[in-house]
Amino acid sequence: MNRRFSWFNATSLTLGFVFLYLPMIILIIFSFNSSKLVTVWAGFSTKWYGELLGNKAFLDAAWVTLKVAVLSSTLATVLGTMAAYVLVRAGRFAGRTLFSGMIYAPLVMPEVITGLAMLLLFISIGMDRGVSTIVLAHTTFTMCYVSVVVSSRLVTFDKSLEEAALDLGCTPFDAFRSVTLPIIAPAVISGWLLAFTLSLDDLVIASFAAGPSSTTLPMKIFSSVRLGVSPEINALSTLMIGIVTVGVITASLVSKRSIARQRAEEQAAARA
Amino acid sequence: MNLRRLVLIATPYLWLVVFFLVPFVIVFKIALSDYAISIPPYTPTLDLSAGWEGIKSFFGALDFENFTFLASDALYWKAYLSSLQIAAISTVITLLVGYPIAYGMAQASDEWRPTLMMLVILPFWTSFLIRVYSWIGILSNEGFLNQFLLWLGIIDTPLTILNTNAAVYVGIVYTYLPFMVLPIYSALEKLDGSLIEAAEDLGCSRAQAFWLITLPLSKPGVIAGCFLVFIPALGEFVIPSILGGSSTLMIGKVLFEEFFSNRDWPVASAVAVVLLLILIVPIILFQRNEQKQREANQ
Numbered sequence: 001m002n003r004r005f006s007w008f009n010a011t012s013l014t015l016g017f018v019f020l021y022l023p024m025i026i027l028i029i030f031s032f033n034s035s036k037l038v039t040v041w042a043g044f045s046t047k048w049y050g051e052l053l054g055n056k057a058f059l060d061a062a063w064v065t066l067k068v069a070v071l072s073s074t075l076a077t078v079l080g081t082m083a084a085y086v087l088v089r090a091g092r093f094a095g096r097t098l099f100s101g102m103i104y105a106p107l108v109m110p111e112v113i114t115g116l117a118m119l120l121l122f123i124s125i126g127m128d129r130g131v132s133t134i135v136l137a138h139t140t141f142t143m144c145y146v147s148v149v150v151s152s153r154l155v156t157f158d159k160s161l162e163e164a165a166l167d168l169g170c171t172p173f174d175a176f177r178s179v180t181l182p183i184i185a186p187a188v189i190s191g192w193l194l195a196f197t198l199s200l201d202d203l204v205i206a207s208f209a210a211g212p213s214s215t216t217l218p219m220k221i222f223s224s225v226r227l228g229v230s231p232e233i234n235a236l237s238t239l240m241i242g243i244v245t246v247g248v249i250t251a252s253l254v255s256k257r258s259i260a261r262q263r264a265e266e267q268a269a270a271r272a
Numbered sequence: 273m274n275l276r277r278l279v280l281i282a283t284p285y286l287w288l289v290v291f292f293l294v295p296f297v298i299v300f301k302i303a304l305s306d307y308a309i310s311i312p313p314y315t316p317t318l319d320l321s322a323g324w325e326g327i328k329s330f331f332g333a334l335d336f337e338n339f340t341f342l343a344s345d346a347l348y349w350k351a352y353l354s355s356l357q358i359a360a361i362s363t364v365i366t367l368l369v370g371y372p373i374a375y376g377m378a379q380a381s382d383e384w385r386p387t388l389m390m391l392v393i394l395p396f397w398t399s400f401l402i403r404v405y406s407w408i409g410i411l412s413n414e415g416f417l418n419q420f421l422l423w424l425g426i427i428d429t430p431l432t433i434l435n436t437n438a439a440v441y442v443g444i445v446y447t448y449l450p451f452m453v454l455p456i457y458s459a460l461e462k463l464d465g466s467l468i469e470a471a472e473d474l475g476c477s478r479a480q481a482f483w484l485i486t487l488p489l490s491k492p493g494v495i496a497g498c499f500l501v502f503i504p505a506l507g508e509f510v511i512p513s514i515l516g517g518s519s520t521l522m523i524g525k526v527l528f529e530e531f532f533s534n535r536d537w538p539v540a541s542a543v544a545v546v547l548l549l550i551l552i553v554p555i556i557l558f559q560r561n562e563q564k565q566r567e568a569n570q
Contacts, residue, residue, distance in 0.1 A: 009379045012372030013388070019369070020395055020449065023406035026416060030409065039414055083284035093281055102288040108555050110507020112524045113544045116531060117295030120541070124298055140291040143284070172276060201399045204509055204528075218401050225401070225514055229409050237402040244398045252390060 024241060031234035048235040058220060058236065065200060065217040068131060072138035073195035079139065080146025080195070081188055085176075087147065088154040106144045114141055115208030122209065129211030137209040138199040145198060146191035153187035154180075186255050193251060197244070303541035304334035314538050338542035348543065351521040352550065358437060358512075358522060359505040362444035366501045367494065369445060370452035374493075375486075377453070378460035389457075396450045404443050404514050411439050411515070435517030443511040448504065452497040459493025460486070492565050499558035506554075507547060523547055 034045030052058060083103055106114060118137045122129055161183070165175035181188075203218040210216065217236075224233060305314040342348045377388045395403060410416045411434040418430040433439050463486065471481040509524035516522070523543065531540040 005376075005379045005381065008372075009376035013376040013380070016369070016373035016376070016449075016453075017391055019446070020391070023410055023446070024395075024398070024403070026409065027402070027406045039409055039412075039416060039419065079284045079287055082280055083288075086281050086284060090277065090281055095285070098293075099281075099285055099288070102292050106292060108503050108551070108558070110504065110509075110524060110547065110551070112507055112509050112527045113299075113548060116527065116540060116544050117299045118291070120298045120302060120537070121291070121295040136291060140287070143287070147284075197397055201401065203401055207528075207532075218399070221401055221405070222510075222514075225405050225408070229405075229412075233405065237399070237405065240402060241398050245394065248390075248394055248397050 027234050028238045028241065031231060031238040033231060033234075036231060048231040049239075052232050052235045052239075055232065057215075058217070058232075061215050061217045061220040064131060064214055068134045068138060068206075068216060069196050069199040072135045072142060072199050073192050075135070075139045076143040076146050076195040077188060077192040080143035080191055081150050081184075083143065083147040084150035084154055085180075088151050089159075103144050103147050106141045107148070109141075111202070111204035115205040118205065119208040129209060130214045133209045133211070134206050134214065134216065137205050138195075138202060141205060142195035142198050145194050146188075149191040149194060150184060150187045153184045157183050186258060190251070190255070193247070299541045299544055301334070302538055303338055303545045304336065305538045306335075306337065307536050307538050313535055338538050339546070341539065342542055342546060347521075348523075348526065348546075351523045351526045352546070354521040355506055355508075355523045356550075358440060358444070358520075359502050359508075362441045362448075362505055363498050363502045365441060366445045366448055366452045367498060370449055370497065371456055371494070373449075374453045374456035374460055377457050378463070392450050392453050392457075400447060401510060401514075403447050404511055407439065407443055407446065407515060408434060411442065434515065435520075437516065437520055439515040439517075440512050440520055440522075443515045444501070444505050444508065447511065448501040451500040451504075455496040455500065456490055456493040459490040459496075463489050492561060492568075495561045496558070496565075499554055499561070503551065503554055503558065506551065 030039075030041075031048060032044050032046060033041055034047065035042030083099075087100060087103065115137070118133075118140070119129075122133050122136075127133060157180075161179050162175050165179045166172065170178070201218060202216075203222050206216045207219055207222075210219065221233060221236065224230060302314055308314055373392070377385065377392070380388055408415075412418075413430045413432060413434070415434070417433070418427075421427045422430065433442075467485050467489075468481050471485050472478070476484065507524045508522060509528050512520045512522040512525045513528075516525075524547075527540055527543045527547070530536055530543060534540075
């Protein structure tokens with residue numbers, strides 16, 4: 001692409017990013033508003049954070065959400081990495097088309113349908129709904145995202161490295177552990193992060209899969225948001241946005257460094 | 273070796289069959305059942321202990337009654353049509369907003385690109401629910417947008433935007449914008465700059481070169497972006513229920529309410545089946561576009 005960065009480009013980028021970030025910036029600013037009125041500034045205060053931390057219902061929901069997210073994203077990473085390996089390396093087997101269909105379908109499936117289907121399954125096998133059913137539901141839809149991320153890395157890496165390990169006497173499992181896994185590790189980690197945030201964020205599927213006793217944070221936020229804007233929700237949102245921003249920036253710095261190191265090692269190996 | 277391979281394939285395979293495929297079979301089955309005041313609230317239920325007779329009577333009791341009900345009740349087909357309309361209009365708006373952003377990113381210098389990329393992706397990692405919620409304070413009658421317009425003197429009475437379809441458009445455009453920008457950007461990034469130079473050498477103006485070269489060559493990205501917005505927007509539930517009003521009809525919301533408020537599981541399942549059938553067309557078109565892209569890249 002021949003590049004001449006024009007005024008038009010600068011304006012559209014500026015307006016675009018203002019549109020993307022202004023609503024969240026307003027939200028963050030007004031979480032420090034001392035007034036209960038969310039659109040009138042009445043001075044700086046951190047009292048909504050205090051009230052939030054004293055609100056047991058929110059804390060309980062946050063704990064449930066965190067538990068679900070850790071369990072489901074870990075399970076999803078294991079299953080999704082296996083699925084990616086099967087898709088890219090296992091060659092032909094009976095029902096391969098169905099398998100890849102089942103990997104890609106949840107990505108485009110409306111959440112209401114996935115949620116409804118899951119709930120009807122849990123009811124027909126007589127499973128009590130609660131944390132465990134949310135974990136199962138989240139694992140199923142997030143493992144597909146993990147396998148897409150991991151398989152895109154598996155496709156690009158040199159298969160001969162694995163074959164060399166096998167020729168040198170490694171068992172397939174050893175070859176996977178000592179050759180493949182270190183190479184695809186960044187993709188596995190970003191797959192886990194993706195699954196984790198998808199699970200933290202999910203409202204619809206959790207609403208279907210949750211029982212009356214287990215409420216996740218998005219469900220709690222949703223029910224209070226329906227009553228309108230509240231400064232407590234603003235404070236909670238600010239905390240969540242802050243955590244995600246720090247997490248994403250750290251992750252991208254770490255992966256940038258590991259890519260740079262990998263490149264340096266490859267260059268050193270080529271020179272030797 | 274073969275046992276390992278079997279375990280490797282069977283574990284994710286069985287998981288998806290049990291937790292993804294079987295649930296859909298159940299949805300289809302319940303869509304063909306009748307509503308009943310019992311637990312679970314539908315008949316018939318498959319009674320395997322009755323043997324062959326049980327299976328026969330089970331299949332005999334299934335019918336398409338719920339689907340004829342959906343077709344006869346105006347609420348449902350209006351909800352499908354209005355979902356299609358809302359999804360289509362917001363896809364077009366997202367394209368108009370997203371293309372200049374993607375184009376600007378592609379024109380930016382190499383040092384800036386990773387930062388711009390990160391700025392587009394970052395909102396995607398923050399909670400969807402919170403991003404939708406952030407618009408309530410902006411769009412409401414006493415919200416920031418109305419205050420701003422009143423201050424500018426453009427309007428003298430606040431506009432009603434929240435709880436209308438307009439707010440739903442804003443919500444969809446806002447939350448799905450990264451899905452539109454990224455595929456268009458990746459198409460523009462691959463574009464060979466010498467083509468545009470050649471066009472300009474041959475007498476094209478910058479605008480003509482954009483219209484004749486850049487736009488057609490970015491078409492695959494545009495198509496991918498449009499599907500990535502249209503498909504999830506069609507079944508959207510969160511945005512219409514937070515930003516939309518009581519007159520906003522979207523099928524995702526109807527399904528949710530049919531299930532949780534009316535507790536009519538067979539009708540909710542039939543609504544889901546029809547939505548799936550509607551979605552098959554754009555999903556197949558999207559897959560074809562992706563396939564063509566992959567072949568073109570090889």
